Amino acid sequence: MTLGSTEEQKLLSESAARFADRYSQLHGRGVTKRGDTSVPNYLWREMAELGWLGIGVTPELGGFGGGAIETMILMEAFGRRLVRSPFLSSAVIGSRLVSALADENQKSLLRCMISGERIVALAASEPNDRTFLTTVTTIAVSQERDFVLSGRKNVVLDGTVADFFIVLARSHGSPNEMEGLSLFLVPSEIDGLEVKSYQTYDGRSAANIELNAVRVGPESLLGPLNEAYPHVEQVVDFAIAALCAEAVGAMTSAYELTLDYVRMRRQFGKSIGSFQVIQHRMVDLFVAIEESRSLTLAANLYLGEEANIRRRMVSAAKVQIARAGKLVGEECVQMHGAIGMSDDCIIGDYFKSLLAINALFGDAEQHLGRLSSLPLS
Amino acid sequence: MEITAQIDRADEDFRKEVREFLSSRLTEPVRDKVRDGRPLLKAELREWQDVLFRRGYLVPAWPREYGGAGWSALRRWIFEEEYHSQFCPPPHLFNFKMIGPILIRFGTEDQKRYYLPRLLSSEDWWCQGYSEPGAGSDLASLQTRAVRQDDEYVVNGSKIWTSFAHWANKIFCLVRTNSDVKPQRGISFLLIDLKTPGITINPIIGIDGRHHFNQVFFSDVRVPAANLVGAENGGWAIAKSLLDHERLNASRYGESLGRLKRLKEIACLPSPAGKRLADEDWFRRKLADIEVQLLGVQFTALRFLARIEAGETLGAEVSILKLRGSEVLQQLQALIHDSMGLDGLAFAKEGAEHEIASVLPFCVSGAAPQRFFGRGYTIAAGSSEVQREVLAKSVLGLKDQK
Numbered sequence: 178m179t180l181g182s183t184e185e186q187k188l189l190s191e192s193a194a195r196f197a198d199r200y201s202q203l204h205g206r207g208v209t210k211r212g213d214t215s216v217p218n219y220l221w222r223e224m225a226e227l228g229w230l231g232i233g234v235t236p237e238l239g240g241f242g243g244g245a246i247e248t249m250i251l252m253e254a255f256g257r258r259l260v261r262s263p264f265l266s267s268a269v270i271g272s273r274l275v276s277a278l279a280d281e282n283q284k285s286l287l288r289c290m291i292s293g294e295r296i297v298a299l300a301a302s303e304p305n306d307r308t309f310l311t312t313v314t315t316i317a318v319s320q321e322r323d324f325v326l327s328g329r330k331n332v333v334l335d336g337t338v339a340d341f342f343i344v345l346a347r348s349h350g351s352p353n354e355m356e357g358l359s360l361f362l363v364p365s366e367i368d369g370l371e372v373k374s375y376q377t378y379d380g381r382s383a384a385n386i387e388l389n390a391v392r393v394g395p396e397s398l399l400g401p402l403n404e405a406y407p408h409v410e411q412v413v414d415f416a417i418a419a420l421c422a423e424a425v426g427a428m429t430s431a432y433e434l435t436l437d438y439v440r441m442r443r444q445f446g447k448s449i450g451s452f453q454v455i456q457h458r459m460v461d462l463f464v465a466i467e468e469s470r471s472l473t474l475a476a477n478l479y480l481g482e483e484a485n486i487r488r489r490m491v492s493a494a495k496v497q498i499a500r501a502g503k504l505v506g507e508e509c510v511q512m513h514g515a516i517g518m519s520d521d522c523i524i525g526d527y528f529k530s531l532l533a534i535n536a537l538f539g540d541a542e543q544h545l546g547r548l549s550s551l552p553l554s
Numbered sequence: 555m556e557i558t559a560q561i562d563r564a565d566e567d568f569r570k571e572v573r574e575f576l577s578s579r580l581t582e583p584v585r586d587k588v589r590d591g592r593p594l595l596k597a598e599l600r601e602w603q604d605v606l607f608r609r610g611y612l613v614p615a616w617p618r619e620y621g622g623a624g625w626s627a628l629r630r631w632i633f634e635e636e637y638h639s640q641f642c643p644p645p646h647l648f649n650f651k652m653i654g655p656i657l658i659r660f661g662t663e664d665q666k667r668y669y670l671p672r673l674l675s676s677e678d679w680w681c682q683g684y685s686e687p688g689a690g691s692d693l694a695s696l697q698t699r700a701v702r703q704d705d706e707y708v709v710n711g712s713k714i715w716t717s718f719a720h721w722a723n724k725i726f727c728l729v730r731t732n733s734d735v736k737p738q739r740g741i742s743f744l745l746i747d748l749k750t751p752g753i754t755i756n757p758i759i760g761i762d763g764r765h766h767f768n769q770v771f772f773s774d775v776r777v778p779a780a781n782l783v784g785a786e787n788g789g790w791a792i793a794k795s796l797l798d799h800e801r802l803n804a805s806r807y808g809e810s811l812g813r814l815k816r817l818k819e820i821a822c823l824p825s826p827a828g829k830r831l832a833d834e835d836w837f838r839r840k841l842a843d844i845e846v847q848l849l850g851v852q853f854t855a856l857r858f859l860a861r862i863e864a865g866e867t868l869g870a871e872v873s874i875l876k877l878r879g880s881e882v883l884q885q886l887q888a889l890i891h892d893s894m895g896l897d898g899l900a901f902a903k904e905g906a907e908h909e910i911a912s913v914l915p916f917c918v919s920g921a922a923p924q925r926f927f928g929r930g931y932t933i934a935a936g937s938s939e940v941q942r943e944v945l946a947k948s949v950l951g952l953k954d955q956k
Contacts, residue, residue, distance in 0.1 A: 181860045436950060451955040456946035457939075463950060464874050471853035472846070493846045548845065549838035553818050 193254035201258040225293030245477040249422040256426025263335040271297030278400030298339035300330035309539040317346035336384025337374035360399040379529040421473040431527035435509040465501035492544040499541035502531035588641040591920025638808035648680040683713035683727035694737040700729035709775040719768040743789035745781040762923035805879035813886040870948035877941040880931035887928040
């Protein structure tokens, strides 16, 4: 049984909680307010010094050597305090893609990612992408030995601060095919690439990217030509499992704040938490969070398994997280009453964070569809 | 589902051994009845219990010295998975999961020596006398009185919803022995022979059209004082004491697993209309939805199980499993029934299910009654509302205020 935690995992969890507490003290809620989206450099450096930026990378490649469970532990702690950083983009998605697919020359980038000097973001989703990764129209045309990339990528997480993009482009076939996709490692400072930055409603840094005939050399191709899809799908499953943990953290905090609030808030001469209607609704949140925690653990435990088991557990977790997240977020705002409507009240930040997580990497409906398409037994 | 298999491959051999034994011993008629949700005859269940007993599989969770298997919590879980995936009928709950463990923990040596062998051999068949017409969720308000006269108790009152009293020769009862104290403090735990003069058993036909429940009446029933379990007025604690691993069973996970397997079989049947259910989008999404919920129950139970393995004692939070597990099983039963479409309207009288099977080959004859009976899973053994009360008070710490 590997459902319990090891001593090392308990220590990691404590250290992550301390970091997140300090982050929220130093950075306050500025991060979820307009105009202040990136993690301060000293905190990003601290994450690097703690080894966290190499968490998914084997020690042979200079990494921390942790696995999905360690990533889960960190993400849950970040979720609890609404920590905003390029950790998911660069240390989970970026470093996994680079360490799995990079050739010897490209691997030098990995060291800089682990040390925090370079940030890498995945540019996969496209405009009006209601279903994640099912349509790729950005094209990569071969010209002599080079590739010329053209197209648009929307809501690229941490696109504002990225030094490199991993661009998913079609090098063969038509927009809805899984075949014919390739990945390119593209520096953000390159002719023809335009980054339009903005912030998401839950304080994440994002950007839309336009690629206007961006010419890159053959050394930019990351992994096999035309066969990128399974690699992207796998790394996105890692990202989803990590994101589910962030959601569990956010739900837990929202629930705890609300539990305190209903105990403290008095109406009709007693605390509103003494009303059975509130008690039973709080219980439903507690149950939804426990089940989310269980399925998040399951998803992370099975990431390394055969593809259909991995798909099943990850999509099940994403469906659960989406539903529980919506329930917890909305109910916590409701139970705060009017104060929950105020921008000063942090409960709204958790609500928004949970909604945003639902939208990222395929929503509940898409993942229910993915589950439905898996073999029956 | 068998997801737990991947958690520790070392237990794979054990799983295989259990599977092989069960599938080689379970007779086809019994298997088919369980698979389609039809009731067993008492003789069929008794015969199956004997098969399990001889192999040491009847009461694996009991302490070793009383016939238990000494398995880890994980192995007990694997056993449950295999047991229900093979469509084995659950052994008589009241013998093996209720009165047996209670006697082991609270019975006198004499009581254990007399009763345990008899219930293991199915010579004694127990039923449970807890609920009363006026005491359901508020069980502690029960009024069946037991008055001590020399070395006997004289019992008067009535018990209701007594499952399988018509199969039983013994009943374990909660009775009121003191009315002047807080209700919980005046309750005793009494063993009563159903052949004692003054006992009448009336059948109650259930919502599923079957005879499952009864009402049992006690009129000046004289019970030897030696049949008291534990101390006089100490019955409430006995009734509430379930071991942690027994509380995991409240998830009904095994039964849900069996229903899920049956549902997938049904989905893959060729349909006269051409399209299999397995190819219908609405069905697949509904199935996926329930599977997500069942995985939630499964891994929540496994997290509790890991805590038991680590030597922790579980708290009231285990109520999650009863609350959610019963709902998931109900959804599975409903989807099996719904999957039959209009054919699902056909209803067979108890024992006449084969008549339906010959008219409507795609109809699962027990699906409708099972669905109806399943509504009770969120009512019996602590209704969902009671589970929420327990969680609100004991886990969330929310208190009522006057």
